[in-house]
Amino acid sequence: MHGVAQHKEKFRAMSDIYKIGLIGCGVVGQQVAEILRCEADEISKKTGLRLQLVRVCDKDRSQAVKAGIPDDLFTTQAADIFNDKSIAAVVELVGGTTVAKDFVLRALDAGQDVVTANKALLAKFGREIYRAAHAQNRAVAFEASCGGGIPLILPLRNGLVANRINAIYGILNGTCNYILSEMSTKGKSYAEALAEAQAAGFAELDPTLDVSGGDTAHKLAILASIAFCCDVDLDRLNVEGIEQLDAEDISAGKELGYVCKLLGIAQRADSGISLRVHPAFVHHDHPLASTAGSFNAISVYGNWVGHTLFLGRGAGGKPTASAVVADLIDLASGNAGRTFRYPMLNDCTTAPKYVPVEELRSRFYVRLQVADRPGVMGKITNVFGARQISIRAVTQHERVEAAVGGSVSVVVLTHEAVEGRMREALDEISALDVVQAKPVLIRVVSEHAEYAS
Ligand code: HSE
Numbered sequence: 001m002h003g004v005a006q007h008k009e010k011f012r013a014m015s016d017i018y019k020i021g022l023i024g025c026g027v028v029g030q031q032v033a034e035i036l037r038c039e040a041d042e043i044s045k046k047t048g049l050r051l052q053l054v055r056v057c058d059k060d061r062s063q064a065v066k067a068g069i070p071d072d073l074f075t076t077q078a079a080d081i082f083n084d085k086s087i088a089a090v091v092e093l094v095g096g097t098t099v100a101k102d103f104v105l106r107a108l109d110a111g112q113d114v115v116t117a118n119k120a121l122l123a124k125f126g127r128e129i130y131r132a133a134h135a136q137n138r139a140v141a142f143e144a145s146c147g148g149g150i151p152l153i154l155p156l157r158n159g160l161v162a163n164r165i166n167a168i169y170g171i172l173n174g175t176c177n178y179i180l181s182e183m184s185t186k187g188k189s190y191a192e193a194l195a196e197a198q199a200a201g202f203a204e205l206d207p208t209l210d211v212s213g214g215d216t217a218h219k220l221a222i223l224a225s226i227a228f229c230c231d232v233d234l235d236r237l238n239v240e241g242i243e244q245l246d247a248e249d250i251s252a253g254k255e256l257g258y259v260c261k262l263l264g265i266a267q268r269a270d271s272g273i274s275l276r277v278h279p280a281f282v283h284h285d286h287p288l289a290s291t292a293g294s295f296n297a298i299s300v301y302g303n304w305v306g307h308t309l310f311l312g313r314g315a316g317g318k319p320t321a322s323a324v325v326a327d328l329i330d331l332a333s334g335n336a337g338r339t340f341r342y343p344m345l346n347d348c349t350t351a352p353k354y355v356p357v358e359e360l361r362s363r364f365y366v367r368l369q370v371a372d373r374p375g376v377m378g379k380i381t382n383v384f385g386a387r388q389i390s391i392r393a394v395t396q397h398e399r400v401e402a403a404v405g406g407s408v409s410v411v412v413l414t415h416e417a418v419e420g421r422m423r424e425a426l427d428e429i430s431a432l433d434v435v436q437a438k439p440v441l442i443r444v445v446s447e448h449a450e451y452a453s
Contacts, residue, residue, distance in 0.1 A: 017052050023091065024093030025066075025067055032325060033053055033069060040052075054084070054087060055073055057077065061074060083110070090113070091114075092114060108133050109136065113139045118145060141327035141330060148314040148319040155310065157226060160305060165303075166303060167299075168264070169448065177292070178197045180245075180250070187247075197210075197294070216262060223298075230351070239277045239278070249367055249442060252409070263288070272353030280443045297310065359420065363413065369407060377410070379434060390417070394410065422441070
């Protein structure tokens with residue numbers, strides 16, 4: 001078949017209705033239904049594809065009612081979706097790693113492609129799920145799992161594929177970014193800002209996953225597995241959240257020109273890869289610093305392309321649904337390459353070597369609560385000096401009371417140092433009789449060198 005006939009045949013195939021089953025009709029599911037309803041003609045005009053939501057499953061009928069799902073499409077039985085051979089793709093938006101895993105595997109087993117936003121599921125059970133998909137010659141698409149509506153998975157797989165990715169620095173959790181922005185710019189309390197993020201639908205059902213850094217860790221594991229072409233072990237990530245952050249440190253950092261962000265950082269070096277999630281200070285003129293509210297921003301450094309930055313709404317129903325529908329269109333159009341989707345299954349993939357966090361180098365912010373009396377600063381600087389940790393800035397504010405002997409905060413910014421040595425120094429400083437509270441340590445993240453690993 002050539003020319004016009006071939007084109008007509010292709011167009012006819014593309015005009016077939018692509019039937020979709022949706023499991024989970026919550027914040028994101030409702031918006032997926034809405035996009036498929038409102039944008040059907042526009043999608044068809046742009047792609048030649050007809051996407052149709054033919055079944056919606058949820059435990060709670062009222063959720064489907066909110067999304068305007070007709071009664072005859074609704075079911076409480078997921079099996080109704082797996083048993084319907086006309087359904088080409090199942091969208092899993094249940095969340096969690098138990099029932100959701102079962103649904104994903106059953107859909108693949110039934111010969112259906114899967115679209116999911118479930119980062120916890122993929123970070124923990126990705127290998128098993130990708131293997132099942134591979135065995136069934138089906139696809140699991142997960143653009144919505146990282147960065148909400150920001151295209152990240154596709155660019156890593158396609159647009160940047162010629163590159164060796166050296167580093168990813170990401171603000172990957174909208175809830176944490178919202179909380180930190182509100183605390184920093186509006187002086188809100190942590191609890192107040194968290195409640196607002198929950199009300200806006202950014203937070204996970206269990207917000208502990210957001211604020212503990214767990215959600216960021218899941219996303220980083222997924223991104224790193226693609227970027228570094230390996231099977232990332234979630235347990236090897238060093239993860240710290242924002243629950244322990246003190247407003248005093250956010251404002252002390254601000255005074256020095258830094259903004260506090262929860263970052264997921266993946267780096268590749270000759271000695272191995274490092275993956276970590278922790279609060280970090282970034283200089284106020286760094287692009288990540290100005291990413292506020294529920295926005296996410298992800299810097300990706302490739303050896304040819306240099307620095308690329310992806311920015312957009314990282315959480316919430318509408319942005320996440322936008323990514324889910326993009327995956328559906330990708331699958332319906334047949335563009336979703338089934339073998340290329342799972343680099344961690346390649347035969348050539350070997351388990352990565354993880355660089356221990358103690359060996360990593362960074363700058364540090366340290367806040368010490370110390371006695372305000374002679375010789376204290378000397379004792380502290382001696383400890384740093386003995387471990388080759390060089391001080392770059394020190395701040396101590398004048399106390400209101402004039403008398404010697406009270407308590408005062410001392411903030412130290414260091415030059416780059418090895419984390420293991422910094423931890424030893426802080427253990428020693430904590431033991432000094434003049435130190436009155438556990439020292440606060442926050443890493444200061446500098447711009448990654450564009451063309452060096
Ligand atoms: N709870 C997540 C966040 C939603 O706040 O970023 C998207 O994964």
